Amino acid sequence: MPLRRDEPPAAAGTAGAAEAYWNAMARLWxxxxxxxAASVEGAAQKVAEAIAGGATLWAFGATHSSLLTGELVYRAGGLAIINPIYAPGLTISERPLPRTSTLEHLPGYAKVVLSGVPLRQxxxxxxFSTSGRNAVPVEMAMTARSRGATVIAFTSRRYAxxxxxxxxxxxxxxxxxDIVIDTHVPAGDAALRLNAVDAPVGPASTxxxxxxxxxxxxxxxxxxxRRGLQPPVFTSGNxxxxAEANRRLLEALKGRIHYT
Structure with missing residues (x-):
């Protein structure tokens, strides 16, 4: 979906650029x-098969893509056996934060990060990598596949x-x-162009x-x-x-959970 130049409504009481962003995101979605839909279904079938077979799930993203790792891990309504891989220097807690832009291009770093991760066949x-072109996420995928793991990528071909x-x-x-789910995010990861604003605005990837x-x-x-298995889903502790249900779940699955 190419960027459109959307002039926000000028009438009093409108949401202006906020509404234009919501509309742009609705079109993208x-x-x-x-x-x-077919790629998501293929990925879901593969993940369900892996879980039923006793495998473990992992998630990785660099800098803002790490937010999607956080979206999956240890949260109400999510699966308990998704383990995060947080690379030092590649989360938004890094200081100085611009250093992440250098580290995500560093060849060989993914192998260092994965050296201590029990990801296996x-x-x-x-x-998660919106641009899909930086060294660390590419090498993360390649190293994982060399260990016999299945890699599901969330990336934008048009951006790459x-x-x-x-x-x-x-x-x-x-x-x-192994499986690619295309996010269709425009190059630059912003959904909206506004008159009199030089740069596009409104991040889309998260x-x-x-x-x-x-x-x-x-x-x-x-x-x-449908297989007769109870999905390992967290309940809100609130x-x-x-809280009691979650403690039982963590205890039952402790061999497949590596973030505790």
């Missing part, structure tokens, strides 16, 4: 739903192809993943990424239930009985 790794990959062999993330991955997890839960 309609495009994604039409194009990616049969596991599933989600890799505006510039060459910086991974030395010349791969984009969508070239090296919004559509959360919708995609949470929808995928809902489908996984449904598929597990509702009666929730």
């Amino acid at each position: 309609q495009e994604i739903q039409a194009a990616e 049969g596991d599933v790794l989600f890799v 192809l505006v510039a060459p990959p910086d991974h030395p062999p010349g791969h984009y993330l969508h070239d090296v993943a 919004v559509v990424g959360a919708l995609l991955v949470n929808g995928l997890m809902c489908r996984v839960a449904e598929l597990l239930a 509702v009666p009985g929730g």
Whole structure:
């Protein structure tokens, strides 16, 4: 979906650019739903099969893509066996924060990060990278696959192809993943152009990424239930009985949970 130049409504009482952003995101989401349903279904089937077989799930993203890892991990309504891979220097807690822009291009760093991660054959790794061209997420996917894990990538092909990959062999993330879910995010990761504003505004990747991955997890839960398995879903600790249910879940799955 190419960027549109949307002049916000000028009438008093309108939401202005906020409404223009919401409309742009609605158009993008309609495009994604039409194009990616089959990829999401294929990913859900693979994840459900892995969980049923006793495998563990992992998630990685660099800098703002790490927010989508956080979206999956240890939260109400989410699956308990999704383990985060947080690379030192590649989360938004890094200071100085601009250092992340250098580290995500660093060849060889992904192998260092994964050297202490018990990701193994049969596991599933989600890799979030909107541009899909930086060395760390590409090498993360390649290293995981070399261990026999399945890699599911959330990335935007239209964003990736505006510039060459910086991974030395010349791969984009969508070239090296087993399953690709295309986020359709425009190059630059902003949904809106406004008159009299030089740069595009309104980040898109976190919004559509959360919708995609949470929808995928809902489908996984449904598929597990159809197999006669109880999906390992966290309950909110802020509702009666929730904390106790979560403690039982963590104890039952402690061999597949690595973040406690």
